[in-house]
Amino acid sequence: MRQHVQFVVxxxxxxxxxxxxALARRRQDVLLLEQFHVGHERGSSFGPSRIFRLAYEEPDYAGLAQAALASWRALERESGQQLYWQTGGLDLGPAGTPSLEAVYASLSTLEVSPQRISRRELARRYPQWQVPSDWEAVYSPEAGIVSPQRTLRTLTDLARHHGAQVKEGVLALEIEPGQRPTVVTSAGVVTCDHLIVAAGAWLPSLVPELQAVLSVTLAASSFYRPDNLSAFGPERFPVFITHDEFQAYGFPAFDVPGVKLGVDVVRPVTTGETRTFEVPARVIEASDTFMRRFLPGASAVMERQTCLITRVPGGDFILAPHPDCPQVTLASPCSGHGFKFTPLLGELLAAQALGERHPWHLPRFALPSGAGWQTAREQPLTGGL
Ligand SMILES: Cc1cc2nc3c(=O)[nH]c(=O)nc-3n(C[C@H](O)[C@H](O)[C@H](O)COP(=O)(O)OP(=O)(O)OC[C@H]3O[C@@H](n4cnc5c(N)ncnc54)[C@H](O)[C@@H]3O)c2cc1C
Structure with missing residues (x-):
């Protein structure tokens, strides 16, 4: 490994x-370090699907999602790969639920024509759903699927194509902020002009000052085999989120022959290093109950997966300079809803590392107060996914 590069990520x-x-595309000299392999299943960015949607209660996030859609399109153009599939989205729950109303209100301010769907209309258009009589739905046409496995492969292939070095199986053991940040790795020591630390659930180990403000929890997804696969395909079955006690989210059968479901009923605290791959019993019970009750045509379990969510209090992201060292950028854009912004977040991080001001760099991406360094931040985010 070379001893000095402009940018280490x-x-x-x-x-x-x-x-x-984003940095390599701008002809910068970049070294990307990954402790495992690209697309591994121990962090947050793997598997067939994440929800893309514009529906955020906070107008700045809704705007960010619109800008992100443009950046997905640009990435698709450059790579020649499809990375976003527009399936439409359903938010479902008891009529009048405040969070469901907020979704409708948020979408109404954007130019995307959300539709309110009564239970009767839902049964006509999407007979896969069997919901209680007091439920309704909001349909968002722009919602869809973005694919972690395809996106990571595309981004790293393109980064290499533009000259970046991508080193897999190299662990960053220690970082030393300074005029020329130093990274001690399992393959030698490297210095750089600017360091971006985007270590997901391992960020609290590399930057202990963040331990007080980042929580890492285990989340799980279950996959269910439908009786009729085509009825649950992306053309006929939109991505969904429920506003009920399950706080469920799910996907049509996409890249795998099963419907994918997550429920937010328990958040076991863990770390990148000590996590298990066991799905909590409460999650299994809630997921299976949900499918039997609401989507009975797809209730045979195929497989379950676990994933790590790194959260900042309030659900925002961190995309901020290290307080003691502007040559180091700290990046934690997860909180369970960050994937939809991926290409745009890359542009934001590249701009920050180059000392530029990006118009979509929101004030709420500052370091939270309560970290090892005291910094004020904006109001908390209230929405999910
Ligand atoms: C179950 C689940 C469902 C989600 N659903 C959605 C959704 O529907 N929509 C949405 O928009 N978002 C969703 N998200 C959030 C989204 O997946 C995350 O925002 C995103 O994956 C975070 O990526 P990251 O790069 O921050 O972390 P990661 O993907 O975990 O990447 C960090 C990487 O750093 C590497 N690393 C760590 N430490 C070191 C080291 N010392 N040396 C070398 N390498 C190191 C790790 O191995 C890892 O590959 C979901 C997340 C989960 C877990």
């Missing part, structure tokens, strides 16, 4: 791969 998840690509 630690972590080839969504954030780090996108940052490395």
């Amino acid at each position: 630690i972590g080839a998840g969504a954030a780090g791969s996108a940052a490395a690509y």
